Amino acid sequence: MKRIKRIKGTQDILPETSFKWQYIENTVRKIMVRYGYHEIRTPMFEMTELFARGIGQLTDIVSKEMYTFTDRSKKSITLRPECTAPVMRAYLENNLGEARPVQKLYYISPMFRQENPQAGRLRQFHQFGVECIGPSAPEADVETILLGLDIYQELGLTNFTVKINSVGDAESRINYKARLKEFLEPHLTRMCHTCQERYDSNPMRILDCKNESCNSILSDAPQIIDSLTTDAREHFNKVLSLLDQNEVEYQIDHRLVRGLDYYTFTAYEFIGGGLGAQNALGGGGRYDLLAEEIGSKKQTCAVGFAAGIERLIMAMEEENLLPQINSGIDVFIATFGGETQDAGFKLARTLRKNDISVHTELMGRSLKAQMREANRSGARFALILGEEEIKTGRAALKDLLQSEQKEIALSDLVDEILKTRE
């Protein structure tokens, strides 16, 4: 029989790695609380239509990367490729906007995209992200950026930059698309295939192209900043001004348009160093049009970002910022089988009820092997419990760190172990 293997692009997160994940997740939650964000958990799958309409039919995600299947009732279901549309759906469905005008929500959860895996790209990957729903003010945009920066800083990351741009409101974009197309038209024959198609379907995405010949043409292309309406211009200026006031270093990137259809006004990315070809740690922006795309009657302003945890781990590994696993074991109880084993087993339970972490022998091995196991488990102490010890109520407690051993009354054990915690 052939061994069954995991699905391409998925990962088993083993104990020494899950420890690192916990460290990151704890830090993320801590900073979220500081900024007044609350966790929201939405289902792992949604109606396909949510993403088709919310993210945009022409985006790469929807057109070729979604895990879509038909369930037994013939509904088209999709494993979520991102979480902004689901959060907005939940916000609308639960009338959170009626409860209060500002909802600040965050999530930490797996996403799914059927792409060919490579460094920093998986089919099941994990993101943390925030959605600030309600406010149209540029302060909200900046707050999300600062929040992201604080998480990276708290984790000790230094090798990264912030890129920012404005893609304007609907009117700005109509203006800009016209100017861009006018500029590109004479060069069209020299551009790559996809860009020629984008010229009609979604010209702003051409700015994303990394093809060399397209690139050289684009260096002289008009910039969207010059096509912004007064509102959009003012919004962007205020965002930049707030970033300056808060001493955030950033780069304006006129070619930053981002892949998803729902962005308006501010678009930004956190770019990491030393990550290989996939160097975006996270990205986000404002998306005032999304709510209406998925069926809301009134406009709902919102801004947020999503950040990849696998890429964050890669970046942190690069800078050696991740903690080593700490077993947290206080004591290993070594016994000699038979009655001593039963007594040790019961003692373990008593200690555990007293908030002490205990490891016991489950293989019936020799004392020597048990001591080796105790050492390997990372336990601070080993308690050696034989027949004599059970009779006298006193046992040998060995401090594995100091390599010192003393005899101790079993009744004093809890206090003795807790003492070393301080």
Add this chain to the structure above:
RNA sequence: GUGGGCGUAGCUCAGGUGGUAGAGCGCCAGAUUGUGGCUCUGGUGGCCGCGGGUUCAAGUCCCGUCGCUCACCCCA
């Protein structure tokens, strides 16, 4: 979807020109008959990804296939 690289012990990897497998680490045991880490000694462990072909003989050559990995498109 496309292209490159790689599949040999639990892990990392050696194995000119074909002669049916090795190291380091790990694991187990002993030196120390009730004491870990260090040291020494010994041991366990492999349909050499899978299928076919060439050959007296294939880990090695040829064909196919699957898997992993990096990259392109794009994204986290």
